[in-house]
Amino acid sequence: MKIGIIGAGAWGTALAQVCAESGPVLIWAHEERTVADINDHRENRTFLPGIKLSPEIAATTDLAALNSCDAALLVTPAQHAAKTLQALGPWQRPLILCCKGIEAGTKRLMSEVAEEVQPDAPLCVLSGPTFADEVAKGLPAAVTFSCADGELANRLVRRIAGSAFRPYHSDDILGAEIGGAVKNVLAIACGVADGLGLGKNARAALISRGFAEMVRFGTAKGAREETLAGLSGLGDLVLTCSSEASRNMSFGKALGEGDSAAALLADRVTVAEGVHTAPVLVSLARDLGVEMPISEAVLALVEGRLAPRDAMKALLQRPLTSEAN
Ligand SMILES: NC(=O)c1ccc[n+]([C@@H]2O[C@H](COP(=O)([O-])OP(=O)(O)OC[C@H]3O[C@@H](n4cnc5c(N)ncnc54)[C@H](O)[C@@H]3O)[C@@H](O)[C@H]2O)c1
Numbered sequence: 545m546k547i548g549i550i551g552a553g554a555w556g557t558a559l560a561q562v563c564a565e566s567g568p569v570l571i572w573a574h575e576e577r578t579v580a581d582i583n584d585h586r587e588n589r590t591f592l593p594g595i596k597l598s599p600e601i602a603a604t605t606d607l608a609a610l611n612s613c614d615a616a617l618l619v620t621p622a623q624h625a626a627k628t629l630q631a632l633g634p635w636q637r638p639l640i641l642c643c644k645g646i647e648a649g650t651k652r653l654m655s656e657v658a659e660e661v662q663p664d665a666p667l668c669v670l671s672g673p674t675f676a677d678e679v680a681k682g683l684p685a686a687v688t689f690s691c692a693d694g695e696l697a698n699r700l701v702r703r704i705a706g707s708a709f710r711p712y713h714s715d716d717i718l719g720a721e722i723g724g725a726v727k728n729v730l731a732i733a734c735g736v737a738d739g740l741g742l743g744k745n746a747r748a749a750l751i752s753r754g755f756a757e758m759v760r761f762g763t764a765k766g767a768r769e770e771t772l773a774g775l776s777g778l779g780d781l782v783l784t785c786s787s788e789a790s791r792n793m794s795f796g797k798a799l800g801e802g803d804s805a806a807a808l809l810a811d812r813v814t815v816a817e818g819v820h821t822a823p824v825l826v827s828l829a830r831d832l833g834v835e836m837p838i839s840e841a842v843l844a845l846v847e848g849r850l851a852p853r854d855a856m857k858a859l860l861q862r863p864l865t866s867e868a869n
C-alpha cells in the first residue's frame with residue numbers, strides 16, 4: 545500500500561519516516577525548497593533538521609501526484625486543511641486526519657471540514673502524544689487511530705505501525721480529534737505558569753482541571769470520555785504540558801516571561817496550533833454553555849487583554865467548587 549502524506553512540516557515528515565518502514569511514501573510539501581531538500585538531500589532542513597530520511601520517501605509540490613497513493617494522511621496546520629483538501633480534488637480513498645486544531649471562522653472540527661470537502665473519503669483520525677523528532681528518530685510512541693470501519697482500521701493500522709510506533713484502534717473519531725485540539729490550548733496555560741515560576745504543583749493543577757475542561761467540552765460535542773482519557777486526550781495533554789519541546793508550551797512560557805503574543809507570532813515558521821484554536825474553542829464552548837475558565841484565560845492572554853500574573857490570579861480567585869464540576 546503506497547501512502548500519501550499531505551504536509552511536510554515536522555509531523556508529516558516524521559509520519560513519512562514511520563510509514564517508509566514498510567513501503568513507499570509520497571509526501572506533498574507546500575514549499576519547493578522542502579521538496580528539493582527531501583528529494584536531493586534526504587533531509588527536511590526547515591521543519592525536521594538533523595534526521596536522515598528513508599530512500600522510500602519521495603516529495604512533490606503537485607497534489608495531483610497523490611492519486612498514485614492508496615491512502616492519504618492530512619498533516620497540514622488545521623487552518624490550511626480545508627483549502628489543501630479542496631486543491632487535492634475528489635478523493636475516494638481513506639483519508640487520515642493528523643492535524644490538531646479547529647477551523648477559525650467556520651468553527652469546524654477537522655472531521656467536519658473533511659466530510660464537507662471530501663464527502664466520499666472514508667475518514668480516520670491519528671492523534672496522540674508524539675513529538676515529531678522523537679518519532680522520526682525511532683523512539684517508542686503510541687497513538688489513537690480512530691475509524692468507524694473496523695476492517696479498514698485494521699488494514700491501515702498494520703500499514704502505518706512501525707517497529708516502535710504503535711497505533712491503538714478506536715471508533716471514536718470525535719474523541720480523538722477533540723483531545724488533540726484542546727490540549728494545545730491548555731499547554732499554553734501550563735507554559736504561562738512555568739514562565740511565571742509558579743511551580744510543579746500549579747502545573748499538575750492546570751493539567752487536571754484542564755482535563756476536566758476537555759471532558760466537559762468533548763462530551764458536549766459527542767466524544768466518549770474513555771477516548772479523552774486515552775492517548776489522544778490525557779496522554780497528549782500530559783506530554784504537551786510537561787515539556788518545552790512543545791511549541792504551545794514554550795509559546796506560553798515566553799508569554800509568562802513577559803513577551804507579547806504579537807511579537808512571538810511575527811515571522812513564525814512553525815505552528816503553535818493552540819493560539820489559533822483558543823478563540824474558536826472558547827466560542828464553541830460558550831455556544832454549548834460549557835465552562836472552560838483555563839481556556840478563557842489563555843484566550844485573554846493571547847489577545848493581550850490580561851497580563852499573565854492577573855490571568856493566573858483570576859483563576860485562583862474563582863469561587864470554590866466541587867471537583868466534579
Ligand atoms: N510537530 C509535532 O510534533 C506534531 C505532532 C503531532 C501533531 N502535530 C500536528 O500536525 C500539524 C502540522 O504541524 P507540523 O508540526 O508538522 O508543522 P510545522 O510547524 O513543522 O510546519 C508548518 C507547516 O505549515 C505548512 N504551511 C505553511 N503555509 C501553508 C499553506 N499556505 N498551505 C499549506 N501548508 C502550509 C508548511 O508547509 C509546514 O508543513 C499541526 O496540526 C500539529 O498540531 C504536530
Ligand SMILES: O=P(O)(O)OC[C@H](O)CO
Pocket residue numbers: 644672673674675676728731780783784789790791792793815816817
Ligand atoms: O509542539 P506542539 O505543542 O505542537 O505539540 C506537538 C504534538 O502535538 C505533541 O503530541
